[in-house]
Amino acid sequence: MNRKMAKLHKLVLLLGLAASLGACSNEQLPSYAASYGNSVYPFNPVTVRKVQVALRNRGYYAGVIDGFIGQNTAIGIQRFQIDHCQRVHPIIDPTLLTALGISRSH
Numbered sequence: 001m002n003r004k005m006a007k008l009h010k011l012v013l014l015l016g017l018a019a020s021l022g023a024c025s026n027e028q029l030p031s032y033a034a035s036y037g038n039s040v041y042p043f044n045p046v047t048v049r050k051v052q053v054a055l056r057n058r059g060y061y062a063g064v065i066d067g068f069i070g071q072n073t074a075i076g077i078q079r080f081q082i083d084h085c086q087r088v089h090p091i092i093d094p095t096l097l098t099a100l101g102i103s104r105s106h
Contacts, residue, residue, distance in 0.1 A: 010082055043069055043092060047102070051092055054100040055080060 045067030052073055055061035061076035074090030081088045084099055097103070 047092060047097070048073070050102045051077070051096070051100060054102060058100075 048069055049065050049067045052061055052063070052065045052067075055073070055076040056065070058080065060080045061073060063070070063072035063076075069090065069092070077090050077092070077096065078088050080086075080099070081096065086095055086099065
């Protein structure tokens with residue numbers, strides 16, 4: 001029963017996330033930087049592509065490898081974070097990069 005509740009919780013979270021991100025699948029966050037809390041992490045297109053490839057290889061992303069954080073990339077990041085007990089937010093941060101085995105590109 002506990003596993004069923006956990007899966008239901010994940011589904012509800014993902015549905016809410018999808019609704020909050022909007023209907024436009026090619027909507028992009030600014031690629032230059034995103035603020036989250038007290039830190040700013042640049043969304044370098046090279047790093048974003050590495051994240052997209054790593055997520056695709058793990059079954060979390062099926063979109064285009066384009067170097068942009070769009071809706072599908074954000075959802076893939078959050079699904080990965082949920083499954084790996086990380087703080088859930090559609091931001092590429094050092095924790096995500098480490099979990100995916102990616103070094104930060106400048």
